[in-house]
Amino acid sequence: MSNAKSVHVAMVDPTATPRQSGDEPGADVAAYLARHGIDVTVDALPSAGRSVAQVLQRHANDVAADMIVMGAYGHSPLRELVFGGVTRSMLDEARLPVLMAR
Numbered sequence: 001m002s003n004a005k006s007v008h009v010a011m012v013d014p015t016a017t018p019r020q021s022g023d024e025p026g027a028d029v030a031a032y033l034a035r036h037g038i039d040v041t042v043d044a045l046p047s048a049g050r051s052v053a054q055v056l057q058r059h060a061n062d063v064a065a066d067m068i069v070m071g072a073y074g075h076s077p078l079r080e081l082v083f084g085g086v087t088r089s090m091l092d093e094a095r096l097p098v099l100m101a102r
Contacts, residue, residue, distance in 0.1 A: 006039040008063050012052045014044050053089035060096055072100035 014025035026042035033040045043063075045055050060068050072087045090098055 006041065007033055008041050008043050008059070008065065009033075010043045010045055010056060010059050012045050012055045013047050051089060052086045053093055056086075056090065057093060057095055065096060067097045067099060068094075069099045069101075072102040 009026045009029055011025055024042075025044065030040040030042050043059065045059055047055050050058075056068065056070075059065075068090070070090065073085075087100065090100075
């Protein structure tokens, strides 16, 4: 059993793709965590013109999160220079501990 009281699975501007995530984005990971006794809330967040990193940081603050856990994904250096990257932004703007896995 985990020591986590509750987990928020946050997705920014999610799109349902039945082949990848089923009809409801986040439902698969929520079911997995729930099977392990974790109280899960799935939060679909609109970006509303903000960066993904800003949306995630604000949401973590709003739900009084203790930590952000996320996957790390890299693009080519040129693409990240032009468009930026969520992974880099989360590390640069971290207000909470961030655990990343690749």
